[in-house]
Amino acid sequence: MRLFAALWPPPDVVRELERAVDALKGLPGAEALRWTQPESWHFTLSFYGEVDEEQARDLSTRLARAAHRAQGPVPVRLEGAGRFGDRTLWAGLHMADADREALKKLAAATTAAGRRAGLLPPDEHPSFRPHLTLARAKGRRTTDLRPYVTQLAPFQGSSWTAGELLLVHSVPPRSGVPGEQPRYEPLERWPLGP
Incomplete structure (x- = not known):
């Protein structure tokens, strides 16, 4: 199974961004893009790829430790946008410098766990x-x-607190329909901090 570690924004924050993204879909050329589904929106901390069950159990134990050792919940806000070349459009996070460092450390810990x-x-x-x-x-x-x-x-969403680390299963599309996207199923959740 394909696994990754992530943070998931709450539904009210997703709805705010969804309204802003809906306006983008009316721009010229929007049909040339494959838009991700709001229910799948997340922040990947580490991507692990294909993992067997034994490795998944080991990874889960290590991620639980990483979450426990984290400084605690991190206050964040969705803000702005960017792109990776001409292939990927994304929304960003706004946070204080100390919180950005805490999130970087959490990402490094999830990579180390992998x-x-x-x-x-x-x-x-x-x-x-x-x-x-x-x-x-x-x-x-x-x-x-x-x-x-x-x-x-100019988009600025409401503030929210990233309070848990998720281990997520990326379920590939099976229908064969062009453009179908994977489905993401959280397998485990751990609160951040001691």
Whole structure:
């Protein structure tokens, strides 16, 4: 099964962003994008790929420790937008510098948990850039995402507290319908902090 560690925004925060994203879908060229579903919106801390059951149990134990050792819940707010080239459109997080450091440490701890469980290479130290993926270019196409970033840049959602770490199963689409997206099922949740 494909697993990743993530933070999940609460439903009221998702609804705020969803209204802003709906306005983007009316921009020229929006049909060239594959829009992610609001119920799947999350912030990936670490991606582990294919994991067998024994590895998943080991990973779960290690993630529970990482969550317990975290400084505690982190106050955040969805804000602004960005892009990775002309392929991915995302929403960002706003937080105080100390909270950003706490979140970076949590991401590093989830990556270390994956390394110790034998799921990630020992030399892998990815940089953490918190983002919530909103859309991707379809197929091998690229799309000028600058107008979308410009329109979403002023967005500021309500503050919320990231208070738990989730281990999530990415269930691949099975229908064969082009553009169908994976479904995300939280397997375990741990509160952040002692």
